Amino acid sequence: MSGIYIHIPFCKQACFYCDFHFSTSMAKRVEMVAALQQELKLRKDEFKNELVETIYFGGGTPSVLKSEEINNLIYSVYEHYRVSDNPEITLEANPDDLSKSRINEMSQSKINRLSIGIQSFFEDDLKLMNRAHSAIEAEESLIMATSQFDNISIDLIYGIPGATDAQWLQNIKKALSFNIPHISSYALTVEPNTALAHMVEKGKIANVDDEAAERQFNMLVDELEEKEFVHYEISNFGKEGYFSKNNTAYWQGKKYIGIGPSAHSYDGKERGWNIKNNIKYIKSIQANKLPIEIEILTTADRYNEYIMTGLRTIWGVSIVKITKEFGEKYSDYLIQQSAKSRSQNLLIIENNTIKVTKKGKFLADGLAADLFMV
């Protein structure tokens, strides 16, 4: 199983918190799409005979491209790769791009999953984060999308300065009212070199409050679990059968090819990342040269990554798998290093698998770091 990620590096406007790679200038759109198709062609032999089971359009904002352009990219994948019979094909979309006609177009295409950047149903929150859409657009887009698509995920952000617990609860309830099968929900994070970081530093916006974030996270978990969502990764909740296959592949160490500027690729041993600059990316691809930098992962690197991603998921870290893939030295180390956190009821061993407990969930990174081999 393997996946293809295609990065669409354009946005209408910059959300204050975002540190992904994008440009708000669409001037190079046509060249970019051509370059993405060309990169798909250049890398067609990397997967050998493996089946592509997921295709994911991420960004930036993939929905700023025309349906035709997205379709051409999908066709390029089918042209150069072996695609499974029923692949998961996801498009990230923003509410303001989701007109009725656009949703109809997409439902005619091979896209079978939408990930919609709702973030909040409150106008104040959306303004504070500089989102391009309004609260009304958020609701309308969902009404329309659910009429044509069954497999829909939405993004919600919690821990927004100024937003109360009561508002957050309303957000959750509102989201649930649309009967969608998947929600990704993120704590607002102040990433360095973002507008948000600047505003917090200048005191224009209060810094995010970890205690509020923790409370709201717990509210979210409780509300969604009651509605039979499975909390299968720290920030992801899905009904049975609706987990994101593409994202699950990342956490399980599966292979993926990342197409487009800033996209990452992984083949089980090496990780590569494309240059984070639209113009340089296009120029390089036009010259048939992959603008990629590669690092080879050591055994310890791969072990650390498995710990880091595994602990975030419901599947945890399998001690059997550790012994098989990395050797007993690693599994012994893991058991020994985890003793303290287990005694504090932050980690637990169940069926030969190490997992975070409910108490440990919001501390997963630190718990993972403790188990690292450095």
Place this chain on the structure above:
Amino acid sequence: MKNIRNFCIIAHIDHGKSTLADRLLDFTGSVTDREKQDQLLDSMDLERERGITIKSHAIQMDYEFEGEKYVLNLIDTPGHVDFSYEVSRSIAACEGALLIVDAAQSIQAQTISNLYLALENDLEIIPVLNKVDLPSANPEEVTDDIVELLGCKPEEVIHASGKTGFGVGDILEAVINRIPAPEGNVDEPLQALVFDSVYNPFRGVETYFRVINGEIKKGQKIKFVATDKSYFADEVGTLKLNQIIKQSVKAGDVGYLITGIKDAREVKVGDTITDSANPTKNAIEGFEDVKPMVFAGIYPVDTDEFEELRSSMEKLQLNDASLVFAPESSAALGFGFRCGFLGMLHMEIIQERLEREFNMTVITTVPNVSYHAFTRKDPETPLIVNNPSDLPDPSSIDRVEEPYIKATIITKSDFVGNVMSLCIEKRGQITNQTYLTTERVELSFDMPLAEIVFDFYDRLKTVSKGYASFDYTPIGMRVSKLVRVDILLNSQPVDALSALIHADNAVHIGKKMCEKLKELIPRQQFDIPIQAAIGAKIISRETTKALRKDVTAKCYGGDISRKRKLLEKQKKGKKRMRQVGNVEVPQEAFMAVLKLND
């Protein structure tokens, strides 16, 4: 002997001593192009990285001048007050000194005190105005400063640039013409001054010496006067970039000696080497057993590494005889060593060498000076307190004495006010104020040595915008009103964080320590109260709040690599933390008291 010249260089840090030395070696053809590198004489990585000289070095240059062949021995000396004794011995081994002064910065306190040392030893001083090519150079004014200080003629000041090599020929000419040849008698019994030693893991201790009288021969049975130990001279020679083996080194010359000594403590800087059978009657004056000025505990971060730390310290002592240590134990940190250092730089160097050369991760505790406590029972006998936790119960104390120094600070007149405020805050009493020129002022203070240990250098630099230089000499013990400030983490006293502080400053400093520790101790899974106390009385409190959230929201394909590296770094940091009770305390927190004003 008449064609030998022995000289050293006196300069302030950054005034270009090492670069100018490089040019001298270059000009005299003492290095080949292949051997060239910056700061050639500073052989330790630490010296090159920090741009400082820690060890003395010697190098011999051959130079032909007006048809005569000369041997020039340059002895490079450390530039830091911690090593002033080594400097004094290097100066005693020479007949002349280059006084290097930065043409933009003029004369600094350290330079002056070393200059006085050189004048006391009757050295011929050759003033060199360095960095004359800098746009900020102020040659006229700085020349006036030098003339005033030395009483020389302006035309005797040589203009030079270590960067371009300008003036190097003039310097060599002055070395030959102005510095007297050594005087001494080859036929008298051997009398040689040890000015440094280095430890070579294969050859044992290499002793650097200057022969005053007689000669030192290969195979000769020699004796060190102060230690009263005899050895055979297995190898003698002179010091070029590499050692040149000789059959003998004669009066007036500088050389090295190998005797198979494996412990640096057996070779004492300032000692006299003589012939075992026919010893000199006169040991060379000025020998001192160097005493540590600053004490601190050194503990392994991992308690299992105590024995490894012991063996590393022993090895380190083999090549740094000025390091002293004795085992001690701390309730908070377990087993470790109380170590004595020449000063704060020396302490930093030891810690860094332990980490680099011996791969030890150590905790250094709050440094302190050596106090004398007198109990009511026996008010005449001092109890030596090298560790705050050794201070007897306050109710049984008659008085406590602490070491005082005479501090000399040279600064620009604009900063006199700032410097005075700082020194008074540091319990200094001004004893003298002299205008060296209209712009430059020399201030003298009597101050407790302990105040120098606590962030004095950095503050002095800040209040004077870098335009202050500082030097000190010990002036004995004085009675002081000292109390011990203890720190409690999670209600448990941490003895390694205790400090002796003057009663008037204790509350203020206790508060600052709590604030600093709050900043340095990472949030953990529970609230951590941080308290400062004098006896049973809590004087300050802060709380490190429990960690509520430690997980990134997103972890997809593009995030994994960056995030893994971030967490790896975090884990490495954690490995350098020490569990005290149930609190994880980072290495640097134990030195927090030194950085209260950062």
